[in-house]
Amino acid sequence: MARLLGKGLGTGVALGTACLVSVHRGFVQAPSPTPRAAELLAASKDAEHPDIVLIAHDYGTAVSLASAIEWANVVGIAAVTCGLDAPGSDIPSVVDLPGLTDLVQDDMLVVVDAERGIVMADPDGMAVAQYQTEINRLAPRTRVFIDSVHLSAETLDGRTVLVAANAQSIKDAEQALEVGADMVLAMTQTDALPCEVDELSQRSRMVELLDKTSGKPLLIADRYLLAPTVVLEAGLRSDITLAVPPRSHLQSLGLGELTQELAETEADCLSDGSLVAAPRLAAWLEMGEVVRLQESATLNRFLEQLAEAGATRVLVSGLNVELLDAVAAAGNAAALPVIVLCTESMDECELKCMVAAGVHGIVVPVTSVRATKEQIRELSFSECRETLLELIDRDRSEALANNETEHNVSTAQ
Numbered sequence: 001m002a003r004l005l006g007k008g009l010g011t012g013v014a015l016g017t018a019c020l021v022s023v024h025r026g027f028v029q030a031p032s033p034t035p036r037a038a039e040l041l042a043a044s045k046d047a048e049h050p051d052i053v054l055i056a057h058d059y060g061t062a063v064s065l066a067s068a069i070e071w072a073n074v075v076g077i078a079a080v081t082c083g084l085d086a087p088g089s090d091i092p093s094v095v096d097l098p099g100l101t102d103l104v105q106d107d108m109l110v111v112v113d114a115e116r117g118i119v120m121a122d123p124d125g126m127a128v129a130q131y132q133t134e135i136n137r138l139a140p141r142t143r144v145f146i147d148s149v150h151l152s153a154e155t156l157d158g159r160t161v162l163v164a165a166n167a168q169s170i171k172d173a174e175q176a177l178e179v180g181a182d183m184v185l186a187m188t189q190t191d192a193l194p195c196e197v198d199e200l201s202q203r204s205r206m207v208e209l210l211d212k213t214s215g216k217p218l219l220i221a222d223r224y225l226l227a228p229t230v231v232l233e234a235g236l237r238s239d240i241t242l243a244v245p246p247r248s249h250l251q252s253l254g255l256g257e258l259t260q261e262l263a264e265t266e267a268d269c270l271s272d273g274s275l276v277a278a279p280r281l282a283a284w285l286e287m288g289e290v291v292r293l294q295e296s297a298t299l300n301r302f303l304e305q306l307a308e309a310g311a312t313r314v315l316v317s318g319l320n321v322e323l324l325d326a327v328a329a330a331g332n333a334a335a336l337p338v339i340v341l342c343t344e345s346m347d348e349c350e351l352k353c354m355v356a357a358g359v360h361g362i363v364v365p366v367t368s369v370r371a372t373k374e375q376i377r378e379l380s381f382s383e384c385r386e387t388l389l390e391l392i393d394r395d396r397s398e399a400l401a402n403n404e405t406e407h408n409v410s411t412a413q
Helices: 035-043 059-066 125-136 170-178 199-212 228-237 255-271 287-295 299-309 321-333 348-357 366-376 381-412
Strands: 002-005 007-009 013-020 022-024 027-029 051-058 073-081 093-095 109-113 118-121 160-167 183-187 218-221 240-244 280-286 311-317 338-341 361-365
Touching: 013 035, 013 073, 027 059, 051 059, 051 109, 059 073, 059 093, 073 109, 093 109, 160 170, 160 338, 160 366, 170 183, 170 199, 170 366, 183 361, 199 228, 218 228, 228 240, 228 255, 240 255, 240 311, 255 280, 255 299, 280 287, 287 299, 287 321, 299 311, 299 321, 311 321, 321 338, 321 348, 321 381, 348 366, 348 381, 361 366
Parallel strands: 013 051, 051 073, 073 093, 160 183, 160 361, 183 218, 218 240, 240 280, 280 311, 311 338, 338 361
Antiparallel strands: 002 118, 007 093, 013 109, 022 027, 109 118
């Protein structure tokens, strides 16, 4: 793989097959289909034109030829020189590249990065995947949803509750936008984001996921399986929050250590000319961990430590009403919004408990997003709070009665 640094003209990234512009006796020769392009043209049933990158000595010559080539799409230009009077073009281009025509041959895969002034000839699979991510991005941060289905759900007394969709597959992720989810949750080790694969495959699936969730925040629940570079590239292209389980045996509970690892990888990427951005981090607490913290009376302090370690949210799952109320209270005290993961649809009582606990958001199956939003809009926080307190009192009374029964049986024996 050869990497050349020159001067970028225009914006964007192009990936295509090299096609050299030749000059014979002072006359520019219009390029003919290269062997690879000819093969693609012959195999295409829909008359799809291959993407090519013109490799020329003079930039102006390549620009003049670009519009005359009918058998291909000219997606990029790389040139040795660029005259002061060269015509303008909206094709991503890089110029001032001595030795270009000696390094690049016809049919060679080429990446032209006009934004960073980089040309890569014969790139490896990892480099191609990274630049495909750039090419395929749809500016998700600036996409605006104006349909009423995308309006946030507010209770009758004005409390907003985020309703996220649990995307188990790429198809779920696509449907999540259609039903108006405020956020999309993707868990690693599911079809949406499998991680028992190499980094190249992870990147490919992440690109597809970002494409389907374009414009919506993405919450990724991961068990430290995603490659740091994949996470950082995703952070550049979308509003990403990465939720990971805390590691109590580590000084910074795993989140601080992950932050450091991401920072080091980000520095390496930037030094290599690759733009990336670190995502926000969240702590992913499951029921067993919450029970342990509650029984040891350390729940509040633990969430404070998570915030100190860099957590911006808490994702919880599998909690009963009393634990949910305790976690939400501790999260509010530590300024950590709590998001509850529900693997199944909720009944009205369960939803009231979520709202009453003051959670920031609820993750539900894709098919339940619209109904959940509609239900929230019909609830009031004060009524939900009464329901929650009644349930907590009932559960405590039942637990006390069960303990007394067990004690009596034990005494009788």
